[in-house]
C-alpha cells in the first residue's frame with residue numbers, strides 16, 4: 014500500500030522535524046521494530062522521560078505522537094496534492110464533532126493495530142491500558158456531532174477532499190456522575206494535559222467583529238454605490254487548530270479545523286459545578302471567552318447571546334479561511350462555488366449564508382445578484398429535527414445587537430425572497446407570514462431554518478421517513494415552492510470505529526468467514542447470511558457475544574459498582590435522555606416485569622439486565638427526573654433477592670463514544686422506542702445492529718429502514734405509526750383513559766406514585782406521573798400495552814437461543830446499508846458533485862526540500 018522510492022540522496026540526514034518518506038526506512042516505518050523505536054524516541058524527545066519513570070500518561074502520549082508522525086507524513090502529501098490539483102472541496106460545517114478517542118481509530122486506519130500491540134508488549138506495555146488513557150474530546154452532545162465525525166471518517170476513506178470546520182471548545186460536554194441517584198455535571202477537561210492530535214496554527218488567524226452598528230455611505234465615485242461599514246463593539250481573534258483525520262487503508266488524512274477564540278479569562282468552575290450551568294456560561298466574564306464551553310442543551314433555548322456569537326465566530330473564521338484558499342488559487346471569487354461546497358450540519362452554522370453575502374458584497378465589492386448566485390450555489394443544508402420547539406430561532410433584538418450587518422442582509426434576502434413567494438402564491442398573506450425569515454407573530458424572531466433553506470441549493474432529511482415529514486410538515490411551504498431542492502440522505506455510521514475497533518472478535522470471525530475487505534464494502538456482509546443456518550457458526554457467534562458481555566460486566570463493575578450477569582439478556586437503551594426518546598416507557602416495562610415476577614415467581618421469562626445510559630441537558634428537569642427514576646428502580650430491583658438471576662437494572666454513567674464502544678458489542682437488545690414521527694433518524698440503532706443486537710422499536714427514523722433491511726421476522730416492531738399518532742392527536746388524546754382502562758398499567762404507574770421506589774417519598778416522581786396522566790405529549794400510555802406484548806415476544810425469542818443467534822447474524826449480515834460510506838457516496842453524487850483524489854505516498858525529492866526551505870523562509 015505504501016510506496017517507497019529508493020533513497021537517492023544517500024547519507025544526508027533529514028531535518029529533525031520533517032518526516033521524509035523512505036529516507037530512512039525505520040523512521041516512519043509501520044513494522045513492530047520501527048514502532049518500538051518511534052515510541053521510545055517520542056518518550057525521550059517529546060516527553061523528556063526515560064522508561065523507568067514514565068507514567069501511563071507519558072506512554073500514551075509517546076505512542077500517540079509516534080502515530081501522529083505517520084499521519085502528518087501522509088497529510089503533507091495530501092495537502093500538496095489538493096493544492097496542486099485545485100480539487101473541489103467539501104466543507105462540512107458543524108458546531109459539534111463528537112470524534113471520540115483517536116489513538117485506537119488511527120491505529121486501525123493505518124493498519125497497524127496488531128503491530129502496535131506487539132510493539133508495546135515487547136516493551137512491557139499493554140496497548141489496551143494505553144488506549145484507556147486517552148480522554149474523550151467531548152465536542153458534541155450526541156447523534157448530530159457523532160454523525161459529523163463518522164462522515165469525516167468516510168470522506169477520508171473515500172479519498173474525498175474535505176475539511177471539517179468546527180469549534181475547539183475548551184470544555185466539551187460535561188462529564189456525568191450519579192450522586193444519590195441524580196445526575197451531577199462535572200466539567201470536561203479534555204485539554205487538561207493537551208491533545209496530541211491538535212496542531213495549533215497561530216498564523217492562520219482571523220479577527221472577527223461582533224456587535225456595534227453599521228454606517229451607510231454612498232461612494233463619491235460616479236457609480237454612487239452604497240457602501241456599508243460595520244463598526245463593531247468588539248473584535249475576537251480566532252486561530253486554527255487542526256486535527257488530521259485519516260481514512261481507512263488509504264493515504265488521505267483530511268483536516269478537521271477547529272477555531273479557538275483567544276481566551277484571556279479563566280472559566281468559573283465554582284458556578285459551573287454548583288449547578289448554575291447556564292449562569293456560569295452566560296456570565297459577563299465569558300463574553301470574551303467565546304469558545305470556552307459547548308452548550309449542553311440539545312434543544313433550542315432562545316436568548317443566549319454567547320451561543321449565537323459562537324456560531325457566528327466559527328462560521329466567519331471558516332468562510333474567511335476558504336476565501337483565503339480560493340484567492341491563493343484564483344484571482345477573484347467568481348468561481349468560489351465551483352471550488353467549495355458547504356454542508357450545513359443543522360442550522361447551527363446557517364448564519365454562513367448571511368456571512369458569505371457580507372464578505373462578497375461588503376468586503377469584495379461584488380454586486381448583490383452575483384453574490385447571491387454564488388451563495389445559493391455554495392450551501393446545502395441538513396435538517397436534523399422534527400420537534401418544532403427545537404427549530405433554531407433568535408430573538409430579533411438580540412440578533413440585531415450581536416450581528417447588526419447580518420440583520421440588514423437577512424432583511425434584504427427576505428424581501429427579495431418574499432417577492433418570489435408573492436409571484437408564486439399571489440394574494441396569500443398567510444403563506445408569506447409562514448415562510449418569512451422573520452417570525453412576526455408576537456415576539457419577533459429570526460428563523461434560522463428558513464435562512465438555511467433559502468440560501469441553499471439542496472435540503473435533506475436524515476432518514477426516509479424524516480425526509481418525507483420535512484416535505485409534508487415542517488418545511489411544507491418551501492417544498493411546494495422548490496420541490497427540486499429536497500432529498501433524503503439516510504444517516505450512516507463508520508464500521509471502522511464501531512465494528513473493527515469496538516468488536517475485534519466479531520470482526521475476526523467475519524474475516525475468517527467471508528474474507529477481508531467487507532469493512533469498506535459493507536454490503537458484502539450479506540455473504541454471512543448462509544452461516545445463520547450453520548449451528549457451529551452460531552455457537553461461535555454466541556461465544557463472541559458472551560466475551561463482549563463479560564467485558565462490559567467488568568466495565569459496569571468499575572463505573573457503576575454493580576454486578577451484572579452475562580448469561581442474562583443485555584437489554585440496552587443508551588442515548589441522550591429526552592422525553593421523546595421515551596426512556597420512561599422502557600422503565601414502565603421494567604416495573605411491569607418486576608411486578609409480574611413478584612406476583613408470580615414461577616413466571617417463565619428470559620433473565621434480563623436492563624442497561625440505561627445517557628446525559629440529560631442540565632436545564633431539562635423532566636429528563637433529569639427520568640434518570641432518577643432509572644436509578645431508583647435499579648436500586649429497588651437490585652436489593653430484591655427474588656430478582657436475582659431474573660431481572661437487574663443498571664444506569665451506566667457518562668455514556669459517550671468511548672463507553673459506547675464497550676456497550677454496543679455487548680448488547681442483545683437495542684431499545685429504539687421513540688414516539689413515531691419524532692426521531693429524525695437515530696444512529697445508535699445502526700451501531701447496535703452492526704454489532705448483532707436485535708432491535709425493539711417503533712416505526713420511527715431509520716428504524717423504518719432497518720426493518721426493511723432485516724425483514725419483519727428479525728425485528729421487534731410495536732406501537733403506533735406516524736399517521737396513527739397524528740390521528741390520535743387530532744381526535745384529542747386522553748392519557749388518563751388508558752390508565753383507567755388498563756389495570757396493569759394502573760398498577761405500574763401507581764407504584765411509581767406511591768413512593769415505593771423512593772422510601773415512601775411520594776413527591777419525587779409526582780411531576781412525572783402527573784405529566785403522564787394529564788399530558789403525555791409523547792403518548793407512552795397509548796403505546797404501553799403494545800410495548801409490553803412485544804417485550805414478551807422478545808423474551809420468548811431469547812430463550813430459544815438458536816433462533817436468537819440466527820436473527821442476530823442476519824441483523825449483522827443486513828447492516829451494510831447503514832455504513833456512513835454509503836451515505837457519503839450519496840452526498841458526493843447527489844449533492845456535492847465531488848470526485849475522489851488519490852494520494853500517492855512518495856519520497857520527497859530534492860525539489861521538495863528546496864520548496865521546503867523556501868516555505869520555511871516565507872512569513
Ligand SMILES: *Cc1c(COP(=O)(O)O)cnc(C)c1O
Pocket residue numbers: 154155156157159587588589668669670673694695696697698700
Ligand atoms: C451514536 C451516538 C449517539 C446517538 O444515539 P441515538 O440513539 O441515535 O440518539 C449519541 N451519543 C453517542 C456517544 C453516540 O455514540
